[in-house]
Amino acid sequence: MYDNDISDVVGADRAHVWHHLTQHKPYETSDPRIMVEGKGIHVWDATGTRYLDGVSGGVWTVNVGYGRESIADAVREQLVKLNYFAGSVGSIPGALFAKRLIEKMPGLSRVYYNNSGSEAN
Known part of the structure; x- marks a missing residue:
């Protein structure tokens, strides 16, 4: 799912990112999960594992789902204008x-x- 060497991303994440609502102790012995793609109500991590996103949509910013082309197109059009x-x-x-x-x-x-x-x- 991810074109580059994911170990660089995992290393950077482990060393430099403090994830909210997360116990960081497990990251001492296992890799943090790196999400790379979303479509509808699902997300995929860097290993290709698919998850149902039951967090981001209802609580944070993805209440319309991932990969909505019409929204991305409208945002791009406005970003180019102003x-x-x-x-x-x-x-x-x-x-x-x-x-x-x-x-x-x-x-x-x-x-x-x-x-x-x-x-x-």
Whole structure:
């Protein structure tokens, strides 16, 4: 599944990455799992083992599944046009998405875009 020598990646991961919600003691005697690909609700590690992802979708950022070509294409198109500008000015996708959100939230009139949970407070 992985084209290069995975031992370099495993070594770099073991030496330099602190994984959250993980007991690191086992990494002293066994290799950390390295994920390399995802499609739908499944992910594959560097050895080719397939897993059902029951973590990332519901809790973190993959709630629409992996490998969604339509999403990747839309993201690429926007990244090429304008990947970022300060939140002190508007943007076409930001304004149009805010309008769509407000249409689904009666009683609210504005959207505040933020970067993290810290900014949401």
